[in-house]
Amino acid sequence: MATAGDVFISYASDTKPLAEELTRALETQGIEPWVDFRNLRPGQRWPEELERAVENAEWFLILVGAHSRATLRQEAEWSAALTRTWADREKRLLPIVFGQGEPPPFLRNWVPLRVNPEAEALTWTRRVVDELRSHRDEAGHRLPKGREERQNRLEEIRQAVEALREADQDIPPARPEPSR
Numbered sequence: 332m333a334t335a336g337d338v339f340i341s342y343a344s345d346t347k348p349l350a351e352e353l354t355r356a357l358e359t360q361g362i363e364p365w366v367d368f369r370n371l372r373p374g375q376r377w378p379e380e381l382e383r384a385v386e387n388a389e390w391f392l393i394l395v396g397a398h399s400r401a402t403l404r405q406e407a408e409w410s411a412a413l414t415r416t417w418a419d420r421e422k423r424l425l426p427i428v429f430g431q432g433e434p435p436p437f438l439r440n441w442v443p444l445r446v447n448p449e450a451e452a453l454t455w456t457r458r459v460v461d462e463l464r465s466h467r468d469e470a471g472h473r474l475p476k477g478r479e480e481r482q483n484r485l486e487e488i489r490q491a492v493e494a495l496r497e498a499d500q501d502i503p504p505a506r507p508e509p510s511r
Contacts, residue, residue, distance in 0.1 A: 338357060339384055349448060353392070362460075
């Protein structure tokens, strides 16, 4: 499923207790989400940390309550999440709407997961985990994210190209590999 930081949680002040509950539930499933109250530390540069978290995330969970009001920070998170999901089809956005809340206009193109934490106190976080897993199964494999994984994949491609070149002597040899 997801690894550390693959799930980015954005919330408004009225949904912070729900974000905390969801964070604990994901952690019990072996998922370590990125959420500001756990991952931001004094002295860090918030825009750089946001950029790193958004880059690493496969999932963006945007929590919306009936009284949610976006702060400038949350608007920046939402903008970054939207930009990434439009640019990279491997990334997913899941609005989680609590109670009778309505998603903000920019989220109306996504089908939200509607939950009622009062009526579903013991099950709503499980519904979120199940949703993440069901989309993961549909998506199949993911592209490697880590630098080492990318380097290994590039090396595999380079070797395949060399094998093709050896099979067809008319293709010029590959450029020497740059030093690292």
